[in-house]
Amino acid sequence: MSTLRKLFGFHGGVKPDPNKDLSTREPIGQLALPDHFVVPLHQSVGGTPRPLVAVGARVLKGQRIGAADGNVSAAVHAPTSGRVVAVEPRVMAHPSGLAGTAVVIEPDGLDTPCERDPFLWRSVEPAEVRDYLRDAGVVGLGGAVFPSHLKLRAARDHPMQTLVINGAECEPFITCDDMLMREHAAGIVRGAAIMGELMQPREILIGIEDNKPQAAAAMRAAVQAAAVRGMEVVVVPTRYPAGGAKQLIRVLTGVEIPHGTRSTDYGLQCFNTGTAYAIWQALEQGMPLISRVVTVAGNVARPRNFEVRIGTPMGTVYAAAEPLADTQRYIMGGPMMGFKLPTLAAPVQKATNCLLAGTASMFPPPAPEMPCIRCGQCAEVCPADLQPFELYWFARAHNYGKAQEYFLFDCIECGCCSYVCPSRIPLVDYYRYAKSEIWARERDKTAADGARLRYEARLARAERDKLEKAAKLAAKTAAGRQKAEQALSGGATPDAAAAEDPKKALIEAAMAKARAQREAVQPKNTDGLTVAQQAEIAKAEQRRELARQMAENKEAPPE
Amino acid sequence: MNNSPFILAPASVTAVMLKVLGALLPGVVVYAWIFGPGVLVQIVLASLTALAAEAAMLAARGRPAGRFLADGSALVTAWLIALTFPPIAPWWITVGGTAFAIVVAKHLYGGLGQNPFNPAMVGFAVMIVAFPALMSQWPAQGLSAAEQIGLIFGAPRPLDAITAATALDALRTGLHESASAASVATVMASHPAFGQFAGRGWEWIALAYLAGGLYLLQQRLITWHIPVALLLGLGLTALPFWLADTAHYASPLFHLTAGASVLGAFFIATDPVSGATTPRGKLIYAAGIGVITWFVRAYGAYPDGIAFATLLMNICVPLIDMKTQPPVFGRKERR
Ligand code: SF4
Ligand code: SF4
Numbered sequence: 001m002s003t004l005r006k007l008f009g010f011h012g013g014v015k016p017d018p019n020k021d022l023s024t025r026e027p028i029g030q031l032a033l034p035d036h037f038v039v040p041l042h043q044s045v046g047g048t049p050r051p052l053v054a055v056g057a058r059v060l061k062g063q064r065i066g067a068a069d070g071n072v073s074a075a076v077h078a079p080t081s082g083r084v085v086a087v088e089p090r091v092m093a094h095p096s097g098l099a100g101t102a103v104v105i106e107p108d109g110l111d112t113p114c115e116r117d118p119f120l121w122r123s124v125e126p127a128e129v130r131d132y133l134r135d136a137g138v139v140g141l142g143g144a145v146f147p148s149h150l151k152l153r154a155a156r157d158h159p160m161q162t163l164v165i166n167g168a169e170c171e172p173f174i175t176c177d178d179m180l181m182r183e184h185a186a187g188i189v190r191g192a193a194i195m196g197e198l199m200q201p202r203e204i205l206i207g208i209e210d211n212k213p214q215a216a217a218a219m220r221a222a223v224q225a226a227a228v229r230g231m232e233v234v235v236v237p238t239r240y241p242a243g244g245a246k247q248l249i250r251v252l253t254g255v256e257i258p259h260g261t262r263s264t265d266y267g268l269q270c271f272n273t274g275t276a277y278a279i280w281q282a283l284e285q286g287m288p289l290i291s292r293v294v295t296v297a298g299n300v301a302r303p304r305n306f307e308v309r310i311g312t313p314m315g316t317v318y319a320a321a322e323p324l325a326d327t328q329r330y331i332m333g334g335p336m337m338g339f340k341l342p343t344l345a346a347p348v349q350k351a352t353n354c355l356l357a358g359t360a361s362m363f364p365p366p367a368p369e370m371p372c373i374r375c376g377q378c379a380e381v382c383p384a385d386l387q388p389f390e391l392y393w394f395a396r397a398h399n400y401g402k403a404q405e406y407f408l409f410d411c412i413e414c415g416c417c418s419y420v421c422p423s424r425i426p427l428v429d430y431y432r433y434a435k436s437e438i439w440a441r442e443r444d445k446t447a448a449d450g451a452r453l454r455y456e457a458r459l460a461r462a463e464r465d466k467l468e469k470a471a472k473l474a475a476k477t478a479a480g481r482q483k484a485e486q487a488l489s490g491g492a493t494p495d496a497a498a499a500e501d502p503k504k505a506l507i508e509a510a511m512a513k514a515r516a517q518r519e520a521v522q523p524k525n526t527d528g529l530t531v532a533q534q535a536e537i538a539k540a541e542q543r544r545e546l547a548r549q550m551a552e553n554k555e556a557p558p559e
Numbered sequence: 560m561n562n563s564p565f566i567l568a569p570a571s572v573t574a575v576m577l578k579v580l581g582a583l584l585p586g587v588v589v590y591a592w593i594f595g596p597g598v599l600v601q602i603v604l605a606s607l608t609a610l611a612a613e614a615a616m617l618a619a620r621g622r623p624a625g626r627f628l629a630d631g632s633a634l635v636t637a638w639l640i641a642l643t644f645p646p647i648a649p650w651w652i653t654v655g656g657t658a659f660a661i662v663v664a665k666h667l668y669g670g671l672g673q674n675p676f677n678p679a680m681v682g683f684a685v686m687i688v689a690f691p692a693l694m695s696q697w698p699a700q701g702l703s704a705a706e707q708i709g710l711i712f713g714a715p716r717p718l719d720a721i722t723a724a725t726a727l728d729a730l731r732t733g734l735h736e737s738a739s740a741a742s743v744a745t746v747m748a749s750h751p752a753f754g755q756f757a758g759r760g761w762e763w764i765a766l767a768y769l770a771g772g773l774y775l776l777q778q779r780l781i782t783w784h785i786p787v788a789l790l791l792g793l794g795l796t797a798l799p800f801w802l803a804d805t806a807h808y809a810s811p812l813f814h815l816t817a818g819a820s821v822l823g824a825f826f827i828a829t830d831p832v833s834g835a836t837t838p839r840g841k842l843i844y845a846a847g848i849g850v851i852t853w854f855v856r857a858y859g860a861y862p863d864g865i866a867f868a869t870l871l872m873n874i875c876v877p878l879i880d881m882k883t884q885p886p887v888f889g890r891k892e893r894r
Contacts, residue, residue: 011888016566095562172566246888258889335565363565368626370572371672375831377570380779384888387837390880407887415564422570423672429562 005234008254010247012381013239014416016172016336018211023175023295023303028183030307031320037079037105037311038090038347039065044139045146046072051103057084060114062288065103068134074147075137077288078105079309081112093314093332093349097342105311121283126153126198129283136282137289137350141274142166142177142243143333145351148275152198154264160201161267162253165192165276167208167215168236168243171334174354176293177273179305181208181215185222188273191280193228195271204231206273207248209238240336241414245270247383259384259410274353294348296321298331298356308348314355315344323357331356335363336415370423378417378427384410388417388427395434400441403434411435572671576631578778582771583638583826589767590642593760594698597646597707602638604650604711605657609637612661620666632671636660639679639827643819643866644686647698647710652690656682676873677833680866687861695862727818727862765821772825784841785834786824790815792849800857814853823848823865833873840876840883847872 042048047069053059059078066076082105089099121129130149139145154160165188169177181188188206196204206223208216220233236242236251246257249268257263263270274292281287290310294317297303301322308317318330330341334354341355348355378388386407394403408431417427590598613633617624640657660682668674687694698707706714775781794811801808814820819827828834828848835844848868855864 014568016568250888256889256891259887261889331563331565333563335563337563338565339563358565365561366567367571368623370626370630371670373572373575373632373672373832374834374836375575375780376782376836377779379836379885380782385885386887387884389836390884406884407890410887410889418567419564420568420570422572422575424567424571426561428564432562 005232006254007234007236008251010242010250010383011385012383012416013241013247014381014419015239016419018238019172019297020175020178020211023173023297023305024178024182024214026302026304028179028293028305028307029320031309031312031317033080033107033109033111033309034312034316035106036085036313037082037107037309038102038313038345039076039079039105039311040090040092040100040102040347040349041066041076042100043076043137043145043310043350044074045144046070046074048101049073049076051087051101053084053087053103055084055087058082059084059105060112062114062116062286062290064135064137064288065105068147071134072147072150073134074139074149075135075288076103076310077137077290078103078114079290079311080105080107081110082107091343091346093341093346093352095339095342102311102347116286118286119283121194122197129198133279133282135288138275138278138282139289139350140272141278141292141350141353142245142272143337143351143353144245145349148271148279151264151269151271152195154199154201154269155262155267158265158267160199160264160269161203162249162269163192163196163199163201163204164245164249164252164268164270165204165206165273166243166245166248166270167206167212167219167273168248169212170209170238170240170243171336171354172240173297173356174295174334175297176295176305176353178212178215179295180277180293181212181273182218184277185215185218186225187280188276189219189222189226189228189231190284191276191278192231192271193226194279194283195276196228196231199269201267201269202230204228205252206231206233207236207242207252208233209242210235211238240416241383241412244383244412244414246412259407289350292348292350292352294352295354296357297354298358299324299327299362300357308352310347310349312348313344314341314346314348314352317348317355318344318357321357324359326359327357328360329358329363331358331363336419337413366424366426369425372421372423372425375422377420377422381416381420383414383416384412386411391434392425392427392430395430398437400434400438404438408434408438572630572632575780576635578780579635579775579826580631580638582774583642583768585767585770586642586764586822587638589764590646593763594646595702595707596704597698597711598641600708600711601641601644601646601648601653604653605637605641605644606634608654608657609633609640609661612658613666616662616666616670620670622670627671630671633661633665636665636678636682639822640682642822643679643683643827643863645694645697647696647702647707648693649713650711652686652693656686659685672832674832675876677827677830677869679830680827680869680873683866684870687866691861727856761818762816765816768821768825772821775825775829781825781829782838782841784838785829785845788842788845789824789828789849789852790820792846793820793853794849796850796853808857814856818856818863819865820852823852823869827865827869828872833869833876835876835879835883837880837883837885839885840879843879843883844872844876847875 041051049066049069051065052067053065059065060081061078063078064075065078068075084103085106086104087101090102090104091097092100119132121132130152133149134147138148140148167177167181192204192206206219208219216233216235223231223233234252241247242251249263249270250256253268255266255268257266257268278289282289291307292310293305294308295305296317301324304321306317306320330344331338332341332352332355333339335356338354338356372389372392374389376389382388390406391403391408391411394406411431413428413431415428421427587598587602610628610633614624614628617627637657640653640660644653644656660678664676664678664681665674772786776783793814797809797811797814801810828845835841851868851871852864855861855867
C-alpha cells in the first residue's frame with residue numbers, strides 16, 4: 001500500500017464542526033423488535049415495487065414483499081417474520097409528509113428467516129448477479145438510494161479504471177459508515193471485491209476522511225487480510241463535501257464527472273461502504289437488504305449507532321437514544337443536507353443514514369435574510385464551481401432560463417453556499433424551488449402536448465361519429481323492418497343482444513384508443529430522460545411542496 | 560420554518576463590514592499621525608452623515624431601519640469618503656459628498672447590494688467636479704489641530720502656507736505649468752509635498768493600508784485578484800513611460816505609493832457590490848482601474864484617478880462578469 005498516492009483537491013467546500021465523537025463511543029447497538037413495522041414499497045430511485053403480499057399473509061424474515069417494478073427499481077423485503085396487517089398508504093419520511101404505500105407487519109417475535117438456496121454468484125453471468133441484487137433490494141446506502149445493480153456494469157467501450165468505495169462520510173454528526181467500517185471491515189472489503197469482479201477495474205480505492213483513523217486502520221487491516229489485488233485504503237483530507245461521489249472521485253482520481261453523464265463513461269464508479277457491505281450480505285450471506293446502520297445523535301442522552309431494520313418507526317429509534325426533554329426538532333440526514341421530519345411515525349427506510357434531534361439553539365433559525373452583497377463567498381465554497389449568487393438572482397427573478405444557462409442543475413444542494421453567506425440567504429431553498437418549478441413547467445408542457453393530441457383525437461372521433469350516425473340512420477329503416485319480421489317469427493332475443501354489442505364494442509374501442517394515446521404520450525415524457533434525471537425529478541417533486549411552503553411563509557425578500 | 564443546512568458558519572454582513580473598518584484602522588491612525596487630526600474629524604462627520612442619510616432613506620423606503628443600519632455598510636462608505644477627501648475639506652463638502660453617496664448612489668439604486676457604482680467614489684467624483692480647488696488642498700506640514708479644525712468649520716483658507724496640494728497634484732501642476740523646464744526630479748526636490756518615493760508620509764500611509772489589506776486577505780473577505788491586478792495595471796502602465804522619459808513621468812513606485820493607490824486596491828475596488836465577481840473578471844476589472852488611474856493622473860485634470868477609474872470600470876462589470884463565468888465542475892474542457 002503506497003502512502004504516496006497523489007490526491008487532487010476539489011474547489012470549495014467548508015469545514016463545519018464534525019460533531020462525530022459522541023456517537024462513536026459505543027458499538028453499533030441492536031434494537032428490540034417494535035410492535036409493528038411499516039415497510040415502504042417505494043424506497044429507491046425508480047419504479048415503486050408491486051406488493052407481493054396481502055393483508056393476513058404470514059411472512060418470514062427476508063421474504064420479498066415488494067417486487068421490483070421494471071429494471072429501474074429494487075425489491076423490498078420483510079424485516080422479520082410475522083403477519084401482514086395492512087397494505088395501505090402511510091406517512092413517510094419526506095419533507096412534505098406525503099404518504100406512500102407501505103406493508104405493515106406485526107412481528108411474531110420468532111424472527112424466523114426465509115429459507116433460500118445459496119446463490120453461486122461466481123458461476124453465473126454478471127447480468128444474473130445484477131438481477132439477483134435488484135431482487136435483494138440493494139440500493140445505494142449513502143443517501144441517494146440508487147439501485148446498485150444499475151451501477152454495476154462497466155461501459156461497453158470504456159474499461160473500468162477505478163472503483164471508488166466511499167467511506168468519506170463528510171457530513172457532521174453522521175457516523176454510520178465510520179462504525180460500520182470499524183466493526184464490519186471484512187464484509188465491506190469482500191463486498192468491494194465482489195464489485196471488482198463484476199466490473200474489472202484496475203484499482204479499487206477506499207476513500208476515508210482523515211478524521212476517522214480507527215475506521216481507516218480497520219479497513220487497512222481487512223484489505224491486507226483479504227489481499228485483493230489493486231485494492232487500497234486512501235485517507236483524504238476532511239472537508240465537506242468530500243463524501244459527495246463526484247468530489248471523492250475527483251479527490252482520488254483527478255477526474256471530474258460532468259453533471260448528467262455516467263461515471264462509467266469515464267471508467268469510474270463509486271459506491272458507499274454500506275452498499276458494499278449490503279452486496280456482500282446479499283450474495284454471500286443470502287440476506288437481502290432489510291436493515292442498515294443509523295446514527296442517532298444531537299440532542300440525545302446516548303448518541304449512538306444502531307442496526308435498524310427497515311420499517312422501524314423512527315420514534316422507536318429515537319427513543320433508544322433517549323432524546324432530551326427540550327428537543328424541538330427532528331431531522332433525517334445530516335445538518336447540511338437533511339430535512340425536518342414531519343412526524344416520528346414515519347418508518348426508517350433505506351435512505352435513512354442519520355436521525356438528529358435538535359433544539360432551537362443547536363440548529364438556530366437563521367438571522368433575517370439580508371440582500372446579497374455579491375461578496376462571492378458562496379462561489380468560493382461551491383464544490384460544483386457554480387456562481388451561487390448569480391443563480392440566486394435568476395431564481396429570485398424567476399428567470400429560470402438564465403438559471404439553467406448558469407447550470408442550476410449542476411448544483412448538488414450541498415448547502416455550502418448557504419452555510420457561509422453573510423447575508424444569511426437560504427440559497428439552497430431558492431435552488432430547490434427553482435428546480436421544482438422548472439420540472440413542473442416541463443411537465444405542464446408535456447401535459448399540454450398530450451392535451452393537444454387528445455383534442456385532435458376528439459375531433460377525429462367526432463368526425464367518425466358523424467359518419468357512423470349517418471350510416472346507422474340509413475341502416476335503421478332496413479333493420480327495423482327486419483327486426484319486426486323476426487319478432488313475429490319469435491327469434492328476437494339473440495339478435496337484440498347482438499344489436500347492443502356493437503355499441504359496447506365501439507365505446508370500448510374508443511376508450512382503448514384514448515388509453516393508448518395517453519400511454520403513447522406519457523412514455524414520451526420520460527423517454528429522453530436518463531435515470532439520473534428521473535431521480536432528480538423525483539427529488540425535485542419531493543421538495544416541491546416544501547419549497548412552496550417556504551415561498552409562502554417567507555416575508556417578501558428584503559430590498 | 561427553515562430547511563437545510565441547519566447549521567451556518569458564524570457570518571453576517573455586519574461582521575464583514577466591521578472587519579473592513581478594522582482593516583482601515585491602521586491607515587487611519589498613520590494618516591492622523593502624519594497629517595494631523597483633521598481626518599478624524601472627517602470620519603466623524605462622514606459617519607454621522609452616512610448614518611443619518613441611511614436612516615432617513617430606510618424610513619422613506621419602508622425598510623427595517625434597525626437591521627439595515629446595523630449592517631455597517633454605510634459606515635464603510637463614510638470612512639472611505641473621509642479617507643479620500645482632503646482632511647481639511649470644509650465640513651459641508653464631506654457632509655454633501657456623503658449624503659450624495661448614500662442617498663443617490665446607494666438608495667436610489669435600490670440600497671444595499673443593488674448599487675452599480677461604488678457610492679464613496681460617486682461622492683468623491685461629484686465633489687471634485689463641483690469643487691476642484693477645495694477637494695485638492697491637503698494640510699501643509701505643521702498645521703496644528705486647532706488650525707485644521709478651524710479650516711474644516713469655515714475659517715478662511717487664503718494661503719498656501721496652511722494648505723498644500725498632494726504630491727500627485729503638485730507633480731502634475733509642476734510638470735504642466737513649467738513645461739519642459741521642469742522634470743520629476745526638480746519638482747520633487749522643490750516641493751515640500753514629496754517624501755521618500757512619493758508624497759511625504761504617503762509611503763507610510765500606503766504601508767498601513769497594505770497591512771489592513773493583508774488582513775482582509777487573511778480573513779478571506781477579499782481575494783488576491785483585485786489588489787494585485789490593480790497595482791500591476793497601474794505599475795506596468797507607469798513603467799514604460801517612466802523608462803522612456805524619466806524626466807517627465809513619475810516612477811511606478813511613485814504611483815503605487817501615491818494618493819489612493821493602495822487604499823483603492825484593497826478597499827475601494829474590492830467593494831463587492833459594484834465590482835466584478837469572477838476570478839478572471841476581477842483581474843480584468845482591477846487591471847482596468849489601474850491603467851485608467853494612471854492615465855487620469857498623467858493627463859487628466861484631477862489630482863487622483865482612482866475614483867474615475869473605478870466608476871468607469873463599474874459600468875463594465877455586468878459585461879465582464881458575463882464573459883468570464885468560470886468553468887463549472889466537470890465542464891472545464893468544454894467551455
Ligand atoms: S455569499 Fe451571500 S451575500 Fe455573498 S455573494 Fe453569495 S449570496 Fe451574495
Ligand atoms: S448548494 Fe449548490 S450552489 Fe450551493 S455550494 Fe452546493 S453545489 Fe454550490
